[in-house]
Amino acid sequence: MNNEPMMHFSNESDPTEALRAAFRRHASGVAVITTTDTDGNPVGFTATSMTSLGANPPLSTFNVARGASSWPAISAASYVAIHTLGARNLALAQRMAADHTLRFTPDDWSTGPKGVPILHEATAVLIGRVREIHFVESNAIVVVDILEGLLGEPDDSLLYSQRAYYTPGNKLE
Amino acid sequence: MNNEPMMHFSNESDPTEALRAAFRRHASGVAVITTTDTDGNPVGFTATSMTSLGANPPLSTFNVARGASSWPAISAASYVAIHTLGARNLALAQRMAADHTLRFTPDDWSTGPKGVPILHEATAVLIGRVREIHFVESNAIVVVDILEGLLGEPDDSLLYSQRAYYTPGNKLE
Numbered sequence: 001m002n003n004e005p006m007m008h009f010s011n012e013s014d015p016t017e018a019l020r021a022a023f024r025r026h027a028s029g030v031a032v033i034t035t036t037d038t039d040g041n042p043v044g045f046t047a048t049s050m051t052s053l054g055a056n057p058p059l060s061t062f063n064v065a066r067g068a069s070s071w072p073a074i075s076a077a078s079y080v081a082i083h084t085l086g087a088r089n090l091a092l093a094q095r096m097a098a099d100h101t102l103r104f105t106p107d108d109w110s111t112g113p114k115g116v117p118i119l120h121e122a123t124a125v126l127i128g129r130v131r132e133i134h135f136v137e138s139n140a141i142v143v144v145d146i147l148e149g150l151l152g153e154p155d156d157s158l159l160y161s162q163r164a165y166y167t168p169g170n171k172l173e
Numbered sequence: 174m175n176n177e178p179m180m181h182f183s184n185e186s187d188p189t190e191a192l193r194a195a196f197r198r199h200a201s202g203v204a205v206i207t208t209t210d211t212d213g214n215p216v217g218f219t220a221t222s223m224t225s226l227g228a229n230p231p232l233s234t235f236n237v238a239r240g241a242s243s244w245p246a247i248s249a250a251s252y253v254a255i256h257t258l259g260a261r262n263l264a265l266a267q268r269m270a271a272d273h274t275l276r277f278t279p280d281d282w283s284t285g286p287k288g289v290p291i292l293h294e295a296t297a298v299l300i301g302r303v304r305e306i307h308f309v310e311s312n313a314i315v316v317v318d319i320l321e322g323l324l325g326e327p328d329d330s331l332l333y334s335q336r337a338y339y340t341p342g343n344k345l346e
Contacts, residue, residue, distance in 0.1 A: 008293045008294070008323075008325050008326075009291075009298065009323035009324060009325050010323070010324050011321065011322075011323060011324075012321065012322040012323070012324055013321050014321075015230070015231045015318075015319045015320055015321055015322070016228050016229060016230070016231045016319075017322070018231070018297075018299055018319060018321055018322020018323075018324075019225060019228055019231035019233070019299060019319050019322070020228060021297060021322060021324050022255070022257050022296075022297035022298075022299050022322055022324075023225055023257075025257045025259065025296040025297050025327060025328070025330060026202040026204065026223075026257040026297075026330055027200075027202045027330040027332055027341055028201070028202050028224065029199040029200045029201050029202075029334075031199065048224070049224040049225065049226070049234075050199075051201065051221070051222040051224060051236060052192060052196055052222065052236075053222070053236050053309060053312050053314065054236075054238060054309075054310060054311065054312045055189050055192050055193060056189060057188070057189070057310055058188045058189045058191065058192035059309060059310065059312065060192070061222075061234075061236065061314060063224060063225075063226050063227075063234065065227060082195070084195050084196075084198045084199040086198065087345060090345045118182075120181045121181070123195075123198040124191075124194060124195035124198050124199075125182065125195075126191055126192060126195050131309070132307075132309070134305075134307055134314070134316075136226060136227075136232060136304070136305070136316055137227060137230055137232065138227065139226050139227045139232065141226065141234060141307070141314060141316070143307075143309055143314070145188075146188045146189075146191060146192050147188055148184065148185065148186050148187075148188055148191055149184075149185040149188070149190070149191025149192070149194060149195055150181075150182035150183070150184060150185070150191075151182060151183050151184075151185055151191075151194055151195075152181050152182050153181075154198060155198070157198060157199055157200035157334055158345075159200055159332065159341055161202075161330055161341055164344050164345075164346075165344070165345040166341035166342060166343065166344055166345060167341075167342050167343060167345065168200055168332055168334055168339035168340075168341065168342055169339060169340050169341055169342020169343065170339065170340060170342065171337050171338070171339055172260060172263045172331075172337075172338040172339060172340065173337075
């Protein structure tokens with residue numbers, strides 16, 4: 001097999017198509033990032049890019065397009081709340097990825113530590129300070145120092161893959 | 174409920190414990206990043222932080238600890254290969270997270286575009302140029318320009334959650 005390594009693959013020379021095709025074969029955990037805008041209104045969005053950047057000290061990163069409705073608030077924010085989602089949060093994940101004027105309903109959030117909006121039904125919330133933001137083309141990488149956390153009821157983790165939501169299935173061994 | 178928002182949560186004031194607890198409730202897709210070291214030997218590691226940073230232009234990011242065995246090679250690399258994994262790659266994911274001297278076997282990889290090691294059984298491979306690296310504490314955020322891709326046989330996406338591997342289960346609707 002080693003003599004014909006590329007028999008395993010078909011080439012995709014267009015890099016944008018290659019990226020899209022590869023990510024159709026990759027699943028992501030789903031988070032919601034929230035903050036407040038300069039008028040004090042809650043702002044948030046569904047993120048599939050949220051990940052850990054080491055635990056000592058505890059750091060997290062997420063990516064955001066600088067054309068996104070949440071970008072002005074994120075770019076000016078001192079603090080954010082990173083929510084991990086479970087199966088029960090499917091509607092929340094969908095709403096936080098749709099019309100940005102309809103993302104918050106009066107009863108599903110409250111102001112939490114550092115003034116950030118906390119979505120009540122999340123499985124966990126990390127309260128963080130925005131440490132640095134790196135611009136790359138029209139995108140931004142946001143690095144967050146984790147300050148404290150809130151632990152909600154556990155649930156099956158919410159996943160996003162191929163434009164649909166899932167929960168983990170069989171454990172592989 | 175809005176009057177007692179925090180009844181939904183228990184507080185975790187230790188930020189490292191908070192991060193760990195939140196990530197126990199978050200699942201991640203699994204990728205393997207490879208490159209060659211300065212002696213031309215293949216180097217690679219399993220990454221749960223690999224994500225997209227926009228499709229136009231196509232960009233990806235991943236995080237790596239600067240104490241990791243792969244870091245010297247990654248820090249010096251011009252090119253990397255980002256592999257998306259499927260259920261059939263469970264043993265590969267485990268091997269690429271274990272003893273770094275045993276990660277590559279003679280028959281499961283070949284040298285691909287830009288000289289990067291290509292793991293034959295991956296579901297897809299993105300060939301990328303290292304664009305920039307940001308240091309944060311003892312970690313690094315690596316930003317990659319995607320140049321082209323290789324598409325393998327599709328498979329159920331490989332997930333990592335709570336120190337175990339899964340595939341996506343039920344689609345939620």
